[in-house]
Amino acid sequence: MDMLIAPERLELAEAVRDFLSGTHGPEVLRRLDAGPNRDPALWQGLVEMGLTGLLVPEEHGGLGMGLLDAALIARECGRVALAEPLVESAFVAVPWLVAQGDTSDLATIARGERRIAPAHRLNGAVADGEGAALDSIDPLRRLTTLPADASDDALLLDLGALMAAAQLVGLAEAMLDQAVEYSKIRTQFGQPVGGFQAIKHKLADVAVALEFARPVLWRAAQALDDGIASAAVHVSHAKVAATDAAYLAAESAIQVHGAMGYTYEVDLHFWMKRAWALGGAWGSRAFHLNRIDAAVIGGPHPIGPENTFA
Amino acid sequence: MRLGFTQSEEQFRAECADWLNAQMAGEFADIRGITTLTEKAERRKEWEQHLGAHGWSCIGWPKEWGGRGATLAEQVIFAEEYARAGVPGRVNHIGIELAGPTLLALGTEEQKRRFLPDIAAGKTIFCQGFSEPGAGSDLASVRTKARLEGNEWVVEGQKIWTSLAHISDWIFVVARSEEGSKGPKGLTFLMMEIDQPGIEIRPIKQINGDAEFNETFFDGARCPADSLIGAVGDGWRVAMTLLSFERGVSTLGQQMAFRNELDGIIAAAKANGTASDPLIRQRIARAEIGLQLMRYGAMRMLSNTDHSKVDGAALTYKIQWATWRRNLGELAMDVLGQAGEVTGSPEYEWGMLPNLFLYSRADTIYGGTNQIQRNLIAERGLGMPREPRGDA
Ligand SMILES: Cc1cc2nc3c(=O)[nH]c(=O)nc-3n(C[C@H](O)[C@H](O)[C@H](O)COP(=O)(O)OP(=O)(O)OC[C@H]3O[C@@H](n4cnc5c(N)ncnc54)[C@H](O)[C@@H]3O)c2cc1C
Numbered sequence: 291m292d293m294l295i296a297p298e299r300l301e302l303a304e305a306v307r308d309f310l311s312g313t314h315g316p317e318v319l320r321r322l323d324a325g326p327n328r329d330p331a332l333w334q335g336l337v338e339m340g341l342t343g344l345l346v347p348e349e350h351g352g353l354g355m356g357l358l359d360a361a362l363i364a365r366e367c368g369r370v371a372l373a374e375p376l377v378e379s380a381f382v383a384v385p386w387l388v389a390q391g392d393t394s395d396l397a398t399i400a401r402g403e404r405r406i407a408p409a410h411r412l413n414g415a416v417a418d419g420e421g422a423a424l425d426s427i428d429p430l431r432r433l434t435t436l437p438a439d440a441s442d443d444a445l446l447l448d449l450g451a452l453m454a455a456a457q458l459v460g461l462a463e464a465m466l467d468q469a470v471e472y473s474k475i476r477t478q479f480g481q482p483v484g485g486f487q488a489i490k491h492k493l494a495d496v497a498v499a500l501e502f503a504r505p506v507l508w509r510a511a512q513a514l515d516d517g518i519a520s521a522a523v524h525v526s527h528a529k530v531a532a533t534d535a536a537y538l539a540a541e542s543a544i545q546v547h548g549a550m551g552y553t554y555e556v557d558l559h560f561w562m563k564r565a566w567a568l569g570g571a572w573g574s575r576a577f578h579l580n581r582i583d584a585a586v587i588g589g590p591h592p593i594g595p596e597n598t599f600a
Numbered sequence: 601m602r603l604g605f606t607q608s609e610e611q612f613r614a615e616c617a618d619w620l621n622a623q624m625a626g627e628f629a630d631i632r633g634i635t636t637l638t639e640k641a642e643r644r645k646e647w648e649q650h651l652g653a654h655g656w657s658c659i660g661w662p663k664e665w666g667g668r669g670a671t672l673a674e675q676v677i678f679a680e681e682y683a684r685a686g687v688p689g690r691v692n693h694i695g696i697e698l699a700g701p702t703l704l705a706l707g708t709e710e711q712k713r714r715f716l717p718d719i720a721a722g723k724t725i726f727c728q729g730f731s732e733p734g735a736g737s738d739l740a741s742v743r744t745k746a747r748l749e750g751n752e753w754v755v756e757g758q759k760i761w762t763s764l765a766h767i768s769d770w771i772f773v774v775a776r777s778e779e780g781s782k783g784p785k786g787l788t789f790l791m792m793e794i795d796q797p798g799i800e801i802r803p804i805k806q807i808n809g810d811a812e813f814n815e816t817f818f819d820g821a822r823c824p825a826d827s828l829i830g831a832v833g834d835g836w837r838v839a840m841t842l843l844s845f846e847r848g849v850s851t852l853g854q855q856m857a858f859r860n861e862l863d864g865i866i867a868a869a870k871a872n873g874t875a876s877d878p879l880i881r882q883r884i885a886r887a888e889i890g891l892q893l894m895r896y897g898a899m900r901m902l903s904n905t906d907h908s909k910v911d912g913a914a915l916t917y918k919i920q921w922a923t924w925r926r927n928l929g930e931l932a933m934d935v936l937g938q939a940g941e942v943t944g945s946p947e948y949e950w951g952m953l954p955n956l957f958l959y960s961r962a963d964t965i966y967g968g969t970n971q972i973q974r975n976l977i978a979e980r981g982l983g984m985p986r987e988p989r990g991d992a
Contacts, residue, residue, distance in 0.1 A: 414939045427943050427954050478738040479987070486987070488971040537930065544961055548736050548969065549761045549813075552962045554805035562807070566933060566957070567941040574937040576877050 303362035343400030350396035361511035368460025375418040409440035428563040450572035455532035462539035469543035503531040526578035536565040620685040634688035648722025666720025683856030695726035727768035746775035787835035919973040922963040929960030
């Protein structure tokens, strides 16, 4: 047993973090919001990092990496509230196509020339699809109506939920960072508000929620990659824990910011809105909790001490 | 304790409902069901005037000032029917619920004559100039300055988060009138006309894209020397009196609006099948209980006419409703699932619920944050040691 992620796997994610923090700061979010939402130059940067081909097998021109690597990077995408549809195309659609043996588009996807908007019937809409535009709560999500041929494939749902969970963890981390920073600079009653225990405890609770969400997420990614029978339950657990953490992070971060957090002028809203959108996508918490309880109570999921860490 | 309403009260209810429904079906059908504070502001000012003209604006006020001298029960009934009929919120909320009652309590006869009939008639819309960039929770640290120059006050400084300042006629301002004073001392409560060269208003966009609140800049803004409530230097006490009205009868009308929101969520849950989910069902049940708790709490608070003692129920009311509604917003999102992401399209069936969610994010912030409310409950209600309070 080894619950740690090998350092070399973390290296790529760290490189992506550096790249994104340099090229995708809040000013980019504001620029995209004021304009057409998508930017070919940003997309090209992701392509050049090899991210569009991360999960494409090497024989089709990709890096042939695994879902855990992709989840680590999806978390980084959440951290910067990335607007480009990298995660759904490259980390959800690609492994699904691979699993189905449908390799025809993989090379063009890896080269960044083609993007797939995975449509699942559980979702009421598709991100970056071809249908009519819908207004999303998130100004940087391009939401479109669900096509008639949307899939109801179970693996697609699990991949979507897993990658949404990974982004939610990154979003929550970023919101926590912003709240901590703000609590140090905003003074009231002659002291930084972060000095009040009420504020400290609030943000400490977010840190706790995140600490518990992360290992569950990595576990789910590995389980899905390994194709084990209980993978879907692990994915549901990850989606619930990550959504809990992200909702709590958003609620706490806006509270710590006071009225500032309720404005469009403070960037926090971009992260909160992505979190609120992804919380409902690929199965709400209610949906995933139902999957867990159905598996655990009289379902196929083995319980008892010998299975606790299985 | 007397529960339920008398026959004549029920008659009054029917009268309210008839009149409100007739207006919403007729002349004012275009504003029915609006849930934002800013939409169709001009029409809603006309609505204020219409209410005033028919004596329905401030029914709890004495007759001589434009009210009906309505009993508490009647005010409750009117507030309920108002929300039930789908009438949008009052754009002169600050005037009727805060400025008016403060003037009734602390204003001079001359001031009452000057302001109350016009507030009741919907001709004077007020906004609230308390918060500043450096003075939010710590309201006593306001820095906006007022000095007497001849028979006028001259005001310099900045307020922020001034809701609806852009459609208001008057603003009340807590300003530092004593040079070098600190904290709650040396403040004066002024009433200023907004339409003057010394006042500039800039909108602030909020997370849902609407711009309900504003920055308000004072650069040599003026008002007559007697345009103040209470004495010079007594502004803190006046401000605190005003804030105590924030938990008045309006809270009951607010609860009826909450009722409508919860009903909307229940309807959505039934329509999309989540109503068969035990977790969602239980949260709906809890929301229902919470709503009833607030209702009884508010009724008890309002029935209590002895305000000389610290009222535990009054202290807890703000955090109670704010937290309840914040949770309600989250319940709406969980009921909707991914549909909760879709906003803004009027054709979209549940489009108002994501907006409810966004609005409810501010409830635990304005009018005293949840943290400040807890401090008040602990310190004033329970007599626990005070938090450090800077130099105030
Ligand atoms: C929608 C909306 C409408 C508003 N309308 C008006 C209006 O019309 N007029 C007006 O004057 N104001 C208005 N306000 C302002 C409102 O009153 C303030 O936002 C509120 O008082 C909090 O101040 P702040 O935003 O500066 O937060 P801050 O005071 O900066 O607080 C930041 C964080 O620190 C916490 N904190 C501060 N002090 C303590 C403490 N002692 N102990 C523990 N925690 C603490 C707070 O709880 C919060 O979480 C409005 C605000 C909103 C959101």
